[in-house]
Structures are given as C-alpha cells and as structure tokens.
Amino acid sequence: MDIRKLFISLLRGRISDPKQLLLNFMPSLFAIFGFFLLCGVVVHARGQNALEFYSIIFSSGFSSFDEFGYVLFNATPLIFTGLAVAIGYKSGLFNIGCEGQLYVAAFATAWTGMHIDLPALLLVPLCIAAAMIAGAVWGAIPGYLKAKYGAHEVINTIMMNFIAFALMNYLVTSIYQEPGQMIPQTRQIHETARIPRLASFVPSLPDSNPLNTSFLIACGCVVFCYIFFTHTRWGYELRLVGNARDVASYGGINPRAVTVWVMALSGAAAGLAGVAEVMGYRYRYLDSFSSGWGFTGIAVALLGRNNPFGILAAAVLFGLLNKVALDIDILLGIPRGLFFAGQGMLIIWLVCIEGISRKKNDT
Amino acid sequence: MILDLVPTTLRMATPLGFAALGGIYSERAGVINLALEGMMLIGAFGYVVGTQVSGSTWFGLLVGIGFGVGLALLHAVATVTFHAEQVVTGIGINILALGITEYLLPTSKQVDGLPHWQLPFIGSYSFIVYLLPVLMVVSHIFLFKTPWGLRLRAAGESTEALAALSLRRTRWQYLGILLSGLFAGVGGCFLASEVHYFTKGMTAGRGYLALAAVIFGNWRPLSGVSACFLFGFATALELANRWNIPGQLLNSLPYILTMIVLIGFVGTSRPPASLGKMKS
Numbered sequence: 001m002d003i004r005k006l007f008i009s010l011l012r013g014r015i016s017d018p019k020q021l022l023l024n025f026m027p028s029l030f031a032i033f034g035f036f037l038l039c040g041v042v043v044h045a046r047g048q049n050a051l052e053f054y055s056i057i058f059s060s061g062f063s064s065f066d067e068f069g070y071v072l073f074n075a076t077p078l079i080f081t082g083l084a085v086a087i088g089y090k091s092g093l094f095n096i097g098c099e100g101q102l103y104v105a106a107f108a109t110a111w112t113g114m115h116i117d118l119p120a121l122l123l124v125p126l127c128i129a130a131a132m133i134a135g136a137v138w139g140a141i142p143g144y145l146k147a148k149y150g151a152h153e154v155i156n157t158i159m160m161n162f163i164a165f166a167l168m169n170y171l172v173t174s175i176y177q178e179p180g181q182m183i184p185q186t187r188q189i190h191e192t193a194r195i196p197r198l199a200s201f202v203p204s205l206p207d208s209n210p211l212n213t214s215f216l217i218a219c220g221c222v223v224f225c226y227i228f229f230t231h232t233r234w235g236y237e238l239r240l241v242g243n244a245r246d247v248a249s250y251g252g253i254n255p256r257a258v259t260v261w262v263m264a265l266s267g268a269a270a271g272l273a274g275v276a277e278v279m280g281y282r283y284r285y286l287d288s289f290s291s292g293w294g295f296t297g298i299a300v301a302l303l304g305r306n307n308p309f310g311i312l313a314a315a316v317l318f319g320l321l322n323k324v325a326l327d328i329d330i331l332l333g334i335p336r337g338l339f340f341a342g343q344g345m346l347i348i349w350l351v352c353i354e355g356i357s358r359k360k361n362d363t
Numbered sequence: 364m365i366l367d368l369v370p371t372t373l374r375m376a377t378p379l380g381f382a383a384l385g386g387i388y389s390e391r392a393g394v395i396n397l398a399l400e401g402m403m404l405i406g407a408f409g410y411v412v413g414t415q416v417s418g419s420t421w422f423g424l425l426v427g428i429g430f431g432v433g434l435a436l437l438h439a440v441a442t443v444t445f446h447a448e449q450v451v452t453g454i455g456i457n458i459l460a461l462g463i464t465e466y467l468l469p470t471s472k473q474v475d476g477l478p479h480w481q482l483p484f485i486g487s488y489s490f491i492v493y494l495l496p497v498l499m500v501v502s503h504i505f506l507f508k509t510p511w512g513l514r515l516r517a518a519g520e521s522t523e524a525l526a527a528l529s530l531r532r533t534r535w536q537y538l539g540i541l542l543s544g545l546f547a548g549v550g551g552c553f554l555a556s557e558v559h560y561f562t563k564g565m566t567a568g569r570g571y572l573a574l575a576a577v578i579f580g581n582w583r584p585l586s587g588v589s590a591c592f593l594f595g596f597a598t599a600l601e602l603a604n605r606w607n608i609p610g611q612l613l614n615s616l617p618y619i620l621t622m623i624v625l626i627g628f629v630g631t632s633r634p635p636a637s638l639g640k641m642k643s
Contacts, residue, residue, distance in 0.1 A: 094450050096397075149626040152634070154395070154450050155578060156625065158571050159618040166615035174609065298454055337465025344459025348441055348452055355447035359641075 027353040028303050035342050060327040061320045065204040069211040075319030077273035079218040081297025082311040083225050084270035089306050091242040091262045097157025098270035099294030100164030101135040105271025107168050108134035109278045110285035113189025120192040127193050131275045132268040139267020147256035172287045184287035195279045212280035225308040299343055302350045368599040373492050376595025378550035380495045380588045382573035384502050385546030387587055392539025393519030393637045397453025398438050399547045400570025401460030406431040406551025408464040411561035414474040424552050431548020432541055439540040443533050446641045471561040491553045502584040515539055519635035575621040
C-alpha cells in the first residue's frame with residue numbers, strides 16, 4: 001500500500017466532506033445532549049442542584065491529569081469491546097459475546113504470564129497473542145456454527161458467554177486459585193509479563209494512576225481498524241458482505257469464510273480488553289472482573305456509529321460516565337443506576353433512529 | 364434421592380417457564396426478544412414496590428405485570444414501529460431495566476410472598492407454580508388450535524401472508540411482544556415473591572436461559588416449558604451438590620445443550636421464518 005496515497009485519501013476523506021460526517025454523527029450528538037439534559041432534569045426533580053451536578057461531572061473528569069487518567073483508564077477496555085462489536089456489525093454480525101471472549105482471553109493471558117518465564121521482550125507479545133488467540137477462538141466458534149449450520153450467532157454468542165463464565169469460574173476456584181486466599185483469583189503474573197503504567201513516563205501523572213500502556217495499544221487498534229476497514233481488501237470484503245451479501249458472493253467473495261474470520265477478529269479485539277485488565281492493571285485474573293464491558297461495547301459502537309474514531313470518543317465518554325457515577329454517588333447520593341438507565345435509553349434511541357432511516361430507505 | 368430435588372426444580376423452573384412462554388409469543392410473532400431478562404427484572408421490582416406501597420401481594424403482582432408489559436411496549440414501539448434492530452433494542456432494554464431498578468430501589472424491605480396452596484400428594488407451593496402447566500397448555504391451544512394463534516404465527520413466518528388477508532402484521536406483533544412482557548413479568552413477580560426481597564440484578568441471566576429454553580423447545584410451549592423443567596433440574600442438582608459433579612458444569616449444561624440443538628445434531632430446531640426481519 002502506498003503510504004502517500006493513503007495519507008492523501010485520509011485527508012480527503014476527513015476534510016472534503018465534513019457535512020456528511022457531521023450528519024452521520026448527528027444522532028449521537030443529540031443522544032449525548034439529551035442524555036445530559038435528562039440527567040439534569042432527574043437531578044432537579046430530586047430537589048438537588050442540577051448545576052452542581054454538571055460541575056461535578058466536569059471536575060470529576062477534567063480537573064487534573066490524574067482525574068483524566070482515570071477516565072482514559074476506564075475507557076480502555078471499552079475501546080476494545082466497542083471495536084469488537086463494530087467489526088462484527090459492519091459485516092452484519094452481532095457479537096453479543098464480547099463479555100465471554102474477554103474473560104477467556106484474560107484467563108489465557110494470566111495463565112501464560114504465570115507459567116512461562118521469559119524476558120519481557122518475548123513474554124509481553126506472547127501474552128498478548130495468547131489473549132487474542134483465546135478471544136478469537138471463542139468468537140470463531142459461533143462464527144463457524146453460523147457459516148456451517150446457519151445457527152444464529154446472537155444466540156450462540158450468548159450461550160458461549162455463560163459457558164465462559166462457568167468455565168472460568170471453575171478454573172479459578174478449583175484449580176488456579178491463589179493458595180491461602182478466599183478471593184477467587186489466581187496468583188500474580190511474572191514481572192516481565194506486565195506492561196508499564198503511563199505514570200512511569202508521563203511526569204504529570206501521579207504514580208497511583210492506573211492508566212497504562214494498554215491505552216496506547218487501544219489507540220493503535222483504532223488507527224489499525226480505520227485503515228483496515230477503508231484501505232484493505234479484507235476490510236472491503238467485510239463491509240461488502242455486511243451491505244450486500246449477494247453482490248459479495250457474485251464478486252467471488254465467500255461470505256461464509258468472511259463470517260468465520262470476522263467473528264475471530266472481533267473476538268480477538270474483545271480479548272485485548274483482557275490484556276488491559278490482566279497485564280496492565282491487576283496483574284492477575286480475578287473472577288468476574290468485568291462490569292459488563294462487553295455489553296457497554298454495544299452502546300459504544302452504536303454511539304460511535306461504528307467508526308473507529310467515533311468509538312474512541314464514545315469510549316472516553318463512557319469512561320467518564322463510569323468515573324462520574326461513583327463521584328455522584330458519593331457527593332450527591334445519587335445511585336449509579338441513573339447512568340445505567342441513561343445508557344439503556346441511549347441505546348434504544350440510537351437504534352430507533354437507525355431503524356427509521358432504514359425504513360425510509362426500504363420504502 | 365431424586366424426589367427431594369422436586370421442590371427446588373419446581374421453584375427454579377417456574378420463573379423460567381413463564382419467561383419462556385413469553386419468549387415464544389414474541390418470537391412466534393417474528394420479534395427476537397432478548398429483553399426477557401429486563402422484563403423479568405422489572406416485574407420483580409414492580410412486585411416488591413407494589414406490595415410495599417399497598418401491603419397487598421395481589422396489587423404487587425398487578426404492578427409487576429404492568430411494569431413488564433410497559434417495558435414490552437417500549438420494545439414493541441422500537442422494533443415494530445421504528446424498525447429498530449431487535450437484538451440491540453433487547454440489550455438496551457435490559458440495561459435500562461437494570462439501571463431504573465438500581466436507581467429507584469438501592470435497598471428493599473422484606474415483603475410478603477404470594478399465597479401458597481396446599482395440594483394433596485404434591486405439597487405446598489406458590490399458586491404461580493400450579494399456574495404454569497395450565498398456561499402452558501392454554502398457550503399451546505391458543506397458538507396451534509385457534510385462528511388468532513395462526514395469525515400470530517403467520518406474523519412470524521411470512522411478511523405477506525397477513526397482508527393477503529388484509530390483516531395488519533404489526534398488530535399481531537404488538538400482541539406477541541406485550542404477551543411476552545406479561546408472562547416475563549409474572550416470572551419476575553414469582554422470583555421476588557419467593558425470596559421476599561428485591562436485589563439488584565436478581566434475575567441473574569434467567570431471561571437468557573429462558574430464551575435458550577425457547578430454542579431448545581423448538582419455539583413450542585409444551586417442549587419449551589419442558590426444557591425449563593430440565594434446566595431447573597440441572598440447577599437443583601447443582602444446588603444439592605451431590606455426586607461431586609462440578610457445579611459449573613451443570614450450570615453450563617443448558618447452554619451447551621442449546622448450542623447442540625441449534626446446529627441440528629439432535630432433532631431439529633427451526634426458528635420462525637421471518638424472525639428478526641421487518642421487511643420481506
């Protein structure tokens with residue numbers, strides 16, 4: 001691929017048609033605006049000061065590098081799961097199984113990091129590969145079942161979620177539990193399998209800040225996905241199968257093969273969320289560590305309109321909300337459920353908008 | 364040996380069975396319903412709130428069902444009227460239900476349970492338990508022996524068939540989804556009534572398990588509810604913790620079985636032809 005051409009098209013794609021881009025993101029902007037407005041109304045209805053609520057949101061996310069570091073830390077796994085959902089969505093597949101995939105991947109990483117002792121230069125890539133492979137396998141199984149037997153991937157990914165929860169729970173409580181501990185977690189991974197925290201090279205971040213290199217990996221994945229979708233043959237095949245399956249097979253693309261590798265790729269992306277958790281933050285596998293990242297990924301992908309950069313922005317927003325939810329609970333006594341409810345409304349609103357525009361196209 | 368697992372099996376299977384019946388109505392009308400989980404949760408929530416406010420469990424049951432139907436109405440408006448993606452809407456509704464209930468009721472007081480009926484030879488169970496087989500049969504007769512059932516199924520099988528009879532497909536789809544909210548709501552009420560509390564996220568994936576039972580039972584009331592009894596039995600075995608089988612294996616057995624059935628190795632499983640499609 002010619003780098004110069006790529007650069008030009010990147011520029012052209014982003015600057016020549018800003019109107020289209022804005023139009024595309026309009027529903028998302030409305031959704032975000034409506035979300036904050038609704039939250040303010042609810043807070044006001046509770047008899048509390050809505051302005052104070054907004055100022056807490058702002059200061060909780062942006063008042064210092066430390067605070068913003070936490071926002072990005074929260075956003076990191078959501079970037080991965082958001083991309084995972086988008087990869088599937090673009091080729092007409094729903095990966096509801098990100099949650100299971102990231103658990104399996106996290107365990108694979110932890111296992112590799114615990115049992116293999118190598119210098120960091122080898123062990124870090126190995127652990128990351130282990131996560132991606134485990135996630136890919138867990139995602140490819142429903143993909144294969146869809147391609148071969150026509151079994152609906154939504155049902156199978158949901159089933160695989162529950163199987164993953166049970167399997168990982170078994171492994172971590174019965175075989176790999178840290179000796180002498182009541183907590184269902186494994187022992188720590190080797191020092192060489194850990195990826196550094198950003199605090200070690202960004203002086204303005206305090207050492208306690210958990211933001212780590214996995215955020216940079218996530219940003220790399222965003223760029224990779226953008227180039228992959230728009231500038232590679234595989235990305236083209238993926239989108240073509242999603243938009244016009246018959247055209248794709250007429251054009252010599254095998255939609256079944258695409259289904260399998262798209263689900264594998266999606267699973268691998270979700271698996272990287274496990275890397276962020278195990279190698280970047282906790283340094284061990286803790287049972288049921290994820291707070292629904294796989295499902296929030298669906299909201300992230302929707303809000304980001306399946307555009308990698310949109311997903312990055314949406315993930316940061318959700319990272320902010322997750323952080324703010326805690327502060328709001330402590331400072332104003334507003335239960336975190338408010339943001340969950342808002343997130344649910346956001347999803348429903350966005351799919352309705354999408355549905356209406358599709359309905360218009362159909363008739 | 365096995366007989367003492369019966370009470371737990373019944374208690375585990377009943378909420379699943381109701382949600383599964385609900386799932387069958389919705390999916391037979393052609394609308395994928397992942398929102399069963401949220402509908403059950405809000406049903407449980409409605410039961411506890413209604414009972415707390417009025418002091419009457421009957422009123423609680425009514426409120427629980429009302430909330431379930433309300434959430435179903437949201438699903439129906441989004442998917443049928445606005446053609447929103449059914450899978451994603453369902454997930455959105457589940458998150459919404461989780462959020463609303465957590466926001467409104469961080470801690471719940473103890474409430475009374477629904478009345479238990481003492482029957483000879485069987486024992487004493489909540490009347491909802493006895494209602495399940497009755498409604499299972501009624502649902503079977505409704506879906507397969509009445510013209511209304513035929514129309515509801517036609518809504519899920521073919522987008523044109525109803526139009527040819529100059530019937531509105533959307534009406535039958537609304538009916539199917541609202542019925543699923545009603546049934547899932549009852550399932551949720553039963554859950555809350557048995558434990559006397561509402562806890563955050565108390566359905567714990569039962570809605571999805573019910574959906575598995577729908578598929579396992581080939582979208583039929585009789586076999587779908589039977590699947591729920593099988594799944595309930597697996598849970599009872601797990602809780603009894605006899606024979607030293609890892610609980611997690613029993614726990615994931617329903618999901619593995621459903622996947623096997625879905626790919627057609629054992630028996631056949633055929634979804635309604637227009638499931639998930641709004642346009643032909």
